[in-house]
Amino acid sequence: MCGIFGYVGSHADAAGIVLRGLKKLEYRGYDSWGVAVAQDAHVVLEKSIGKIGDAAPNLPPSTIGIGHTRWATHGGVTQPNAHPHLDCTGHLALIHNGIVSNYRDLRDPLARAGHRFQSETDTEVVAHLLEEYLTRTPAGPEQLVTATIAAFRKLHGLNAIAVLDVSTGQMAAAKSGSPLVVGWSGHGHMLASDYSALLEHTRRVTFVDDGQAVLVSRDTSRLFDVDTGRELTPEITEVEWDVAATELGGYPDYMTKEIHEQPAMLRRLAEQWGDHARRLAQALREARDVFVIGCGTASHAALAAQYLLARIAGRRVNVATGSEFAYLRDFIGEGSLVLALSQSGETIDIIDAARAARQRGARIAALVNVEGSTLWRLADVAVPLGAGPERCVLATKSFTAKLAILMMTAYELTGRVEAGAALVRDAADEIARLLTDDRRDLIRRVADEIYRREHLFAIGRGPSYPLALEAALKIKEVSYVHAEGFAGGELKHGVIALIEPGTPCVVLAPRDETHDDIMAGAMEVKARGALLIGVSPEAHEAFDYWIPVADLGPATAILNAVPAQLLGYYLALLRGHDPDKPRNLAKSVTVK
Ligand code: F6R
Numbered sequence: 001m002c003g004i005f006g007y008v009g010s011h012a013d014a015a016g017i018v019l020r021g022l023k024k025l026e027y028r029g030y031d032s033w034g035v036a037v038a039q040d041a042h043v044v045l046e047k048s049i050g051k052i053g054d055a056a057p058n059l060p061p062s063t064i065g066i067g068h069t070r071w072a073t074h075g076g077v078t079q080p081n082a083h084p085h086l087d088c089t090g091h092l093a094l095i096h097n098g099i100v101s102n103y104r105d106l107r108d109p110l111a112r113a114g115h116r117f118q119s120e121t122d123t124e125v126v127a128h129l130l131e132e133y134l135t136r137t138p139a140g141p142e143q144l145v146t147a148t149i150a151a152f153r154k155l156h157g158l159n160a161i162a163v164l165d166v167s168t169g170q171m172a173a174a175k176s177g178s179p180l181v182v183g184w185s186g187h188g189h190m191l192a193s194d195y196s197a198l199l200e201h202t203r204r205v206t207f208v209d210d211g212q213a214v215l216v217s218r219d220t221s222r223l224f225d226v227d228t229g230r231e232l233t234p235e236i237t238e239v240e241w242d243v244a245a246t247e248l249g250g251y252p253d254y255m256t257k258e259i260h261e262q263p264a265m266l267r268r269l270a271e272q273w274g275d276h277a278r279r280l281a282q283a284l285r286e287a288r289d290v291f292v293i294g295c296g297t298a299s300h301a302a303l304a305a306q307y308l309l310a311r312i313a314g315r316r317v318n319v320a321t322g323s324e325f326a327y328l329r330d331f332i333g334e335g336s337l338v339l340a341l342s343q344s345g346e347t348i349d350i351i352d353a354a355r356a357a358r359q360r361g362a363r364i365a366a367l368v369n370v371e372g373s374t375l376w377r378l379a380d381v382a383v384p385l386g387a388g389p390e391r392c393v394l395a396t397k398s399f400t401a402k403l404a405i406l407m408m409t410a411y412e413l414t415g416r417v418e419a420g421a422a423l424v425r426d427a428a429d430e431i432a433r434l435l436t437d438d439r440r441d442l443i444r445r446v447a448d449e450i451y452r453r454e455h456l457f458a459i460g461r462g463p464s465y466p467l468a469l470e471a472a473l474k475i476k477e478v479s480y481v482h483a484e485g486f487a488g489g490e491l492k493h494g495v496i497a498l499i500e501p502g503t504p505c506v507v508l509a510p511r512d513e514t515h516d517d518i519m520a521g522a523m524e525v526k527a528r529g530a531l532l533i534g535v536s537p538e539a540h541e542a543f544d545y546w547i548p549v550a551d552l553g554p555a556t557a558i559l560n561a562v563p564a565q566l567l568g569y570y571l572a573l574l575r576g577h578d579p580d581k582p583r584n585l586a587k588s589v590t591v592k
Contacts, residue, residue: 001071001586002083002097003028004180005197006162006171007064008218009188014065015057017201021190022067023052024197024246027393027580027587028097029071032082036093037062038166043093047082051581063188063218066164066171068095071586074103075120084164085124087131088115091167094130096123097178097193098159099591106154126151126161141168145215148172149226152213158348158591162191174213174226178590179346179374182206182214182221184236189216194588195372196389199243206234207372237372246389254392255478255579259565260435261388262397266428266558269386269404270421276383277408277417280339283365283381284309284413288335290317291357293325295349295589297395297473298341301402303466304557305339308406311463312420312554313413322349329356336362343390343398344588345373354378367405369398392580393587394478396565399470400431403558410554423555430550430559434566439547443563446533446545447570450504456483457498457525458564459491460508461518463557471506471564478582479571488514488521501529506564507543509536510556535563 003025007017018035026033034047039060046057052069059065068083075081084093100106103122106129111117115128133147144165152161158177165172173180173191183190183198183205191214192198195205206221208214212232213224223234251257284290292302299321309315317339320328332338338357342350345368354364354375366379369387376382387401404424411420433439450456456475460468465487472485486495499505507522509515519540526532526542534543537551547563549556572579 001029001588001590003069003193003197004095004097004160004162004191006066006164006191006216007188008169008171008216009063009185010218011187012061012063014062015059018065018067019052019055019057020200021192021197022069025193026052026069027391028193029069029586030581031070031072031077032079033067033069034082034084035059035065035067036084036164037065038164038169041091041166043086043090043164043166045084045086045093047079049077049079049082064164064169064171066093066095066162073099073591074122080119081121083123085119085121085127087127089131092127092130092163092165094123094127094161094163096126096159096161097590099157100126100155100159101157102155126155129154130163142215144168144170145172145213145224146229148174149213149224149229152226160193169217171216172213173208173216175208176210177348180208182208182216182234184221188218189221191216194370195239196241196246199241199246203239203242204236205239205372206236207377239372241389246391253580255394255396255569258390258392258397259562259569262400262562263428263432263435265387265397265401266404266424266431269401270424270428273386273405273408274417274421277405277412277420279381280365280367280383280405280409281412283337283363284315284409287337287363290337290339291325291332292317292319292339292341293322293350293353294341295322295347297399297470298343298402300466300470300473301341301399301406303469304403304463305406307463307466308410308554308557309413312407312410315410315413322347322353325353326356329360332357332360332362334361338362338364340364340366340375340379341402342366342375343369343385343387343395345370345375346588346590348590348592351375351378367402393582393585394474400558400561403561407554407558423552424558426552427555427558430552431562434549434559434562440566442545442547443566444570447567447574450531451571451574453502453504454482455498456481456504456506457495458483458485458506458508459488459518459521461488461514462512463554464508464510464514464518464560467508467557467560470561474564474568475571477585478568478579479575479577481571488518491521491524496525496528499525499528499530503530504533505530506533506535508560509534509540510560511537511551535560
């Protein structure tokens with residue numbers, strides 16, 4: 001987590017460039033932010049806790065600057081703990097994404113040598129360590145990167161660091177585990193955690209690999225190997241996304257924008273993603289056994305895939321959440337396929353799982369939204385999710401995109417990918433209907449009735465079970481209403497004890513073989529006073545509110561994701577929360 005951004009070039013508004021870059025990276029953490037620029041061979045710095053919002057830092061004109069948006073790990077959310085961190089000379093400003101797990105061992109000798117620490121962070125240790133190495137490194141154009149590499153080699157853990165040196169007007173960076181991208185533009189060079197922050201300036205980027213360092217000056221960026229110090233030739237890639245796709249475009253927030261993008265996105269996937277479904281299906285065909293993994297919302301997509309593949313294609317797959325996969329890896333070997341699902345392609349538990357599986361001889365297939373991300377580059381079969389940039393911290397369109405592609409893959413396994421694509425098109429049309437004013441008003445009325453409640457439950461059976469889990473996650477993470485999703489059949493095994501008069505319960509009741517049983521469970525909670533919110537093609541006397549959705553067979557799962565997205569959104573607004581940046585969260589979970 002944490003976002004890092006640096007600029008060196010011909011524009012004198014480095015502070016503004018860095019701040020705009022940080023705003024694009026805030027999805028990575030928003031506990032605090034900070035920007036440093038060079039003025040008269042000194043660092044001038046501004047840092048603040050909280051989100052960037054409309055902040056307008058009072059920093060001098062400069063052609064070089066560095067900045068950070070923080071998701072706190074070591075040290076509380078305070079102004080001194082905000083990055084950048086300075087060395088004792090005030091010539092170096094350093095930012096960091098990751099955890100330096102041996103920072104205590106490094107800090108003590110530095111403190112004994114007279115270095116003065118201003119924060120409780122692991123990051124500040126690196127600034128002082130680099131200061132030490134700079135004094136021991138011969139002067140010259142590569143002094144900064146040589147010292148950065150030497151300091152970086154001493155760090156344990158998964159990290160990306162970047163430093164601005166006002167003495168030379170250069171930036172250096174190194175990474176292992178955390179993402180780092182270099183941007184090449186006509187007016188300068190940039191560093192960022194993610195290329196979406198660079199699109200305002202360039203689509204030409206270099207993805208820095210683990211164990212690589214960069215030296216960035218106004219005219220060029222040079223790449224080095226951390227182990228050998230040898231210079232490497234950077235590979236420049238032209239990325240697809242454009243800057244307009246990362247802007248609000250008239251929507252009040254990114255959550256609304258991304259929910260509303262789903263119909264067009266699904267139509268595009270139905271038209272263009274047949275080949276990708278074929279590639280995934282081929283990887284599945286060739287595998288002896290398949291493990292589908294994901295974290296959070298992606299783990300719900302993995303569970304949904306298990307039902308879709310079983311029911312449409314009769315194909316059995318195993319499902320594991322990314323962080324639990326390590327404990328199951330004894331089953332992985334030659335002939336296994338790990339299918340990793342990830343919007344960001346940077347979720348550390350997924351990357352670790354994929355690497356561990358590869359070591360045991362498995363192939364890695366990945367369905368990833370951010371092309372060029374770590375997971376994308378390590379996969380044997382990398383399939384783009386095609387959802388476009390997702391800036392809201394909540395996964396919405398990336399979830400429905402995963403369901404759509406996995407469903408088309410299941411149809412491809414039966415030789416009928418077009419049937420899957422037709423269902424995705426139908427889902428797009430139905431979601432467009434769900435997003436009309438009438439339906440949204442209905443969901444807003446439900447939110448109005450329940451927003452003061454502290455608990456909510458969502459139930460579904462069979463293919464709707466993962467959707468119940470996802471509905472609960474969407475609602476709780478954005479509204480902070482405690483919401484839990486359950487398999488409908490599990491209610492009587494304990495959960496029903498939590499139902500009180502008025503407890504809202506979202507009931508996913510498609511017209512399939514789960515309908516009667518899920519409705520029986522719904523009646524049981526209704527008998528104990530629950531307020532039932534039915535998501536179903538059919539009205540039912542037990543429903544206090546009925547959100548009508550179409551019956552689309554296997555594609556109903558795609559459609560059923562949307563009511564909870566909207567309900568979570570309206571609950572968040574009514575409870576006074578920022579839907580794009582819920583507390584304590586970061587979109588890309590790059591630390592353990
Ligand atoms: C929930 C959410 C998270 C992510 C999870 C995995 O709305 O956004 O649960 O789904 O952190 O992220 P990716 O898909 O980037 O691996």
